[in-house]
Amino acid sequence: MKIVRRSILTAGIAAAALALSACGGGAGAANNAPGGAGGDAKPVTLMLNWYPYGEHAPFYYGVEQGIFKKHGIDLTIKAGQGSTKTVQATGQGQVDFGWADTPAVLANIDKGVKVKSLGVYLQTTPSAVQVFSDSGIKTAADLKGKTIAVSAGDAPTVTFPAFLKAAGLAPEDVKQQNLDAAGKIAAVMSHKVDGLIGFAHDQGPTIANKSGKEMTYLRYADAGVNFYSNGLISSESYLSKNKDLATQMMAAVSESFEAAVKNPEAAAKAMDGKDPQIPPASVVLAQWTETIKLLHTTATVDKKPGVNDPADWDATIKTLNGAGLLGSAGDVAKYYDSQYQPK
Known part of the structure; x- marks a missing residue:
């Protein structure tokens, strides 16, 4: 190989x-x-x-x-x-x-x-909102008023409104900060944002390893949005x-x-x-x-x-x-x- x-x-x-x-x-x-x-x-x-x-x-x-x-x-x-x-x-x-x-x-x-x-x-889909478990965000409803790091144009970001709708929220209920993949992780680690959108099987374990803190995943599929x-x-x-x-x-x-x-x-x-x-x-x-x-x-x-x-x-x-x-x-x-x- x-x-x-x-x-x-x-x-x-x-x-x-x-x-x-x-x-x-x-x-x-x-x-x-x-x-x-x-x-x-x-x-x-x-x-x-x-x-x-x-x-x-x-x-x-x-x-x-x-x-x-x-x-x-x-x-x-x-x-x-x-x-x-x-x-x-x-x-x-x-x-x-x-x-x-x-x-x-x-x-x-x-x-x-x-x-x-x-x-x-x-x-x-591995698409999920990923937050620290001690953030107080337990459900999608808790995202109201929070700031989430996204990457414009990728599938998790494009389908985020569908996830919010399934959770009873409007797009304007959550502030989105556009960052690249590395920038999203850094922003979560430094608490500049409340969480990020991405693949739960990728960024989450990386952040948990670097921070020593447990992660919570609000999965799109659990809200009925799967692809x-x-x-x-x-x-x-x-x-x-x-x-x-x-x-x-x-x-x-x-x-x-x-x-x-x-x-x-x-x-x-x-x-x-x-x-x-x-x-x-x-x-x-x-x-x-x-x-x-x-x-x-x-x-x-x-x-x-x-x-x-x-x-x-x-x-x-x-x-x-x-x-x-x-x-x-x-x-x-x-x-x-x-x-x-x-x-």
Whole structure:
């Protein structure tokens, strides 16, 4: 396995990174899983939605345990810098597969990016208002008059009004302060804001680790506002030439998630030393533990990870279109191809 820390690489940089990995050097390089090159395993690249964090443990664990090799895949994991960049890089053929947030996937497809979702794995949205447990904010109603850090344009922020409406609040009841990802965390840590909007399985464990304080999550899904989050995508061009490989990739990812759910500590440990951006081990484990809660809806609770329900897709499109995130909402087939679902 080779890991590259840039989200979008030029050909020259990519060649240099591969050369370093072949020599066993370079930041973020890692050894292949036991068993060598896996015989006829085909090289496949996957770009994450962000720098590696606990949600991504199944990919590293699947490589470590030889699951991807078993399915004929020699996987290279690349860090990302946001789902939109991952979607665009995948659509441009810079990587074979992407791991991206469904709202960003759908919005970019509406803008003409030629990608398809092969299956969503985080089927309950991690979107949540995150506050310190000692803040006095226990329910969504307690947000009235408070200041919450947001990031304009991202899915949790765009759908925040729907969450407030479900809680009986109006958008003007809560002051929003627009900050980037790092700025939101810093503002919460310094008590310049009362909380932040983001992914409960990402920022929350990080803040808890840095502050030594417990976090409370006001989850959108608990208020009845749910939509699909992160899943596997590929370009239409790549899929037209690699249908069997895409099916193998979905099966390998699904099996890796199953294995990581059964062995969370081992899965989290598989990320050790793989990239300088990876959080501390305790945070990775907390992030992955929180991610496990997001893998199914009531319609898929007895299904393999990554198996999607058509009604959940319809609900996702309806919610995102209602929030104004989609430019020209189409039917499910515009965004998602079900033929690659794990059996």
